[in-house]
Structures are given as structure tokens and as C-alpha cells.
Amino acid sequence: MSTDQARPLRADAARNRARLLDVAAQVFADRGVSVTTEEIAKAAGVGVGTLFRHFPTKEALLEAVLVRRLETLTSEIGRLTEEQEPAAAFFACFTLMVDQSAGKKEFAQALTAAGVDVHQKLHEPGRLVRARLADLLVGAQRAGAVRADLAVPELLALLVGTAVMVERLGQDQAGRERILSVIFTGLRPAH
Template identity: 40%
Template sequence: MQKKENSMNQSANNQQTNADNFANNSKSLRADAKQNREQILEAAHKSFAQKGLSIPISEIASQAGVGIGTLYRHFPTKEALFEAVNISYKQQLTKKAKSLATHADPGKAFFDFFSSIIKDGFTNRALKEAFKSGAFNTRAANFGVIQDFHSAYATLLIRAQQAKAVREDIDVQDLGTLLIGLLRAIEQQGDATDINRFHRLLSIAIEGLRYKD
């Protein structure tokens, strides 16, 4: 009887050990998958920014240090990968905007944020190509991320307007249109690498946004 009880206890212990090992292995696999995804997004962000949307997907996988199969398991198409990069970028911008929402100088907070977005667009080839071609096709599942970004951006704008730093007849949609128009103007004139001209145009845009008595 004692032997049978001992055998049953040993069996139960083995089952628990197997369950624990399975759980640990599953956690390890999930951690590895998460790390792979983060590596892919980081590599894709840099690759898209430097080489544009035409970069081969295999090159991004190589830069991320993963196999092409691993990349495709996370992102079945290049479009899906670019969308994920764009969503991640929007989330970073939202976090930055929220951190500036309590800045002591609402005008400076707004114009610093606005300038950083314009500069990102100027230096990022993929963003410029996407703005030019209308390649931003965000899935409905990600609309919440876009709305969060617009809300955080609008908060900075409204605070700056209330502080009489920004003209009152501007909204977030106007800012997006201004960004696209500025980038397209630089591209069409063939001087996309002229940093001095870019800063001059950015200065003109900022002065146009400032509150006038």
C-alpha cells in the first residue's frame, strides 16, 4: 500500500515537473518571440528611414539578425511591417507629447514637438515616400493608436493657443496638411538634401503659426 502511494506521489511530482517545464519553455518562447519582434521593428525603422520603401524585406531581416521566415511569421508582408513601424512611431510620439503636456512653457512645448515631427519627415525617406504616395493605410484595429496621437497632439496645440503662442484658427488637421505640403515642396524642387533650405522653410512655417496681436 505504501509502495503504491509512493508511486502515485512520484507520478504526481513528475506531472507537476513536466507542467512547470512546459510553462517555463512557453514563457521562454514568448520572450524570444517578443525580442525578435522588437529587433525587427528597430531594424525596419532604421532601414526604411535610410533607404525608403523599396528596400528588400530580406535586407531588413538580415539587419535584425533573424531569418526571413521569422520576419514573415511576425509580418506577412512589407506593407504590414511598414504599418507596424508607423504605429510604433506614433506611439513614441504620443508618449513624447504627453510628457510635454505639463511643460511650463506651452508655446515652446508645442513648437519643439512640431519641429521634431517635421525634421523626422525630412530625414526619413520612407515617411516622405509614404506621404507622397498616400501609402498610410492603417487598419481599423490600429485607429485607437492614431486617435491617441491626435488627442495628445491637440492637447499641446490647445495649451499653446490658450497661452497666446499659436494662432487660434489652427487645428491638428491643418498641421498635418502643412507637414505634407512642406515635404512635397522640398521634394519637387529637387533639393531634399539642402538642410539650410529646409530650416529656412521650417522657420517660415513656424512664424506663420505664431499668434499675432
Template identity: 45%
Template sequence: MSTPDNRETGGGRPQRADARTNRERILNVAEEVFGKGGRSASTEEVARLANVGIATVFRHFPTKAALLQAVLVQRFDRLREQAETLFHATDPGTAFFDFFSHLVTDAAGKIAIAEALLEAGGDKGGDAAQASDGLRRAVGALLEHAQRAGAVRDDVELPEVYALLVATSQASAHAHLEEEVRDRMLAVVFDGLAPVRARGRE
């Protein structure tokens, strides 16, 4: 990434330990605040809850858009790492479907942050796009692993599976689906991804 955690945003000098701690706290608080409040949330609220001055926030992140971009990078990187860990699970099918479910459940916060980023005049390019691509590749690896294990039909590829993931995530977030409805929606999607022989036995 162009803005690693141990360097000042926009500079090349390593950060002091207290500066790194402040940056991490600001990012974690911002993820929670904007994940819940979306476009209505503010950097002032982030500063207050992180127990730092607003000047400290803008010293690390020159603009609100820069802060939100960094939040998305952190979120995508964390999810990618989770997917990479699941790749080594003993049951590839369960790992894939559980992670798919997790992404859909997690989507509301991510979408709220992305909308706040656009509202702040930023975009989802740059580091956020690279981090998103990394997550997509990790999902693709889980998919291929599940297909090799016979848990997912072998005639689907990542583009259509990711389209299903995006569609179900958007539906879950914007329609404010109840958990029971969301689970039934996912059951329908997963039934469609199951090998034909598995569906025929049910």
C-alpha cells in the same frame, strides 16, 4: 492596438521573452531599413540585419504589408508619447513649435515607409490609422496648450494647423530641402501661427 507587443501577430497567446525580443528587433530594423530604402527595401534585408531567418520575420508578420503596418504603428505611438511628454513642458509655445519642427524633420522616413506599405499592397488603415489619430490628438493638445499660453494665435484650429504640418512635411521630404531652406520655411509658417501682437513687435 489589435496586435500588442507581447502577443503573436494573428493570435492570442502571450509571446515567449525570446520571441518578443525578436519581434522588437525586427520592427526596429525594419523601421530603419524601410525608412531609408522605401519601396526598394526588402524583408530579406530586414532579416539579415536583424540576425534572424526570413521565416522568423514572416512568423511574426505574415506579409510584408503586415510588417510595414506594424512599423508605422510603432512610429506613430513613439511620436505620440513624445508629444504627451512635451505637454508637461514649462514653455507650451516652445514645446509646440519644437514638436512641429521634429515632425517635419522626421517626415522623410515616415513617408518612405508609408509608400512601401502601399507598394506592398497594404493601406494606412486599421491599427496604423488609429495610431495616426492618436498622434493627431496629441498635436491638438499641444496646440491648445500653446494657445492658452498666448504663444499661438487663437483663431486657428487643428485641421488647418495639421494641414500645414502635412504640407511642410511633404515639401521637406519630396523636395529634399536643405536644412537651411527647411528652417526658413518653418520660420515663415511659425510667423503665421504667432499671435498678431507678437508679429507686430518684430
């Protein structure tokens, strides 16, 4: 068990860890997963020793960034559910998940190449996201905003496919909006 898991972090150490995760997520998103840990530490304004105290390997850092992304997504889905009506929350969540998926495949491939069992490491945070998504889907279906024959596995497939296509568009926001519009039209019940 690591020191981070054995006892709570001091306030400054917790801030450093959070800053490292924030910076690493941004640097990985901007420059890809091939960026060095030294570059991430420098961008975060800490020494590489500080980075390695929190994340002993680059793979541990990648894993922590992915887990944090899923935890943040779970929180965001919860916020959407609380603040919006079921239909609006569902479509906002779909958009959020598509937007948040950029680079996730590259992270997972880097971890797999390093011998990390990504499915095992991300099982629990992924399960929480799927559970929240299932609740959103049921709520939107009960509200009559989403077709009743759609189940979570098909929804996940649509999310993945949409995310891949939107990522390929790059900065083409008009194309992104058209793709989401077509998908959303197909998700709504036929009248």
C-alpha cells in the same frame, strides 16, 4: 488572431520583434520600401523565418513599422507636454512631426498598392496623435504663443505641407531651418 496577439511574447521573441521593427524602420528609411524582407532579416541578424513568424508578409511589417512610428510619436508628444512649457512643447512637436514624416507617404503608398486600407489600419494610432496635437495646440493658444484662429485641420495641413517641402530639400539643413522659421512666424499671433 495571431499568436503575438493571443498571448504575450517570450522575452527573446519580444526582443527579436522589437529589433526587427527598429532595423526595418531604418532600412526602409535609408533604402526605400522596395528592400526585400530577406535583406531586413539579415540586417537584423535573424533568419527570414524569424521575420515571417512575427510579420507574415512584407505589408504586415510595413504596417507594424508605421503603427510603431505613430505610437512612438504619441509618446514623444506626451513627453514634450510634460517636460516643456506649452509654447515650447508645441513648436518642438511641430518640428518633431515634420522630421518624423520622412518616408511615411512611401509606406502608405506601398500598403495601399498591396490592398491594405491604410486609413483603417492607422485610424486608432492616428486618432491618438491628433488628440495629443489638439491638446498641445490649445495649450499654446492659451499661453498666447499660437494664433487663436488656428484649428487642428489647418495645423495638420501645415504639418503635411511643411513635411513635404522639407523632405524635398534633402540634406539642406539651412533650408529646413528657414522653412520652419517662416512657418513658426506665421503660427504666432500678430502683435
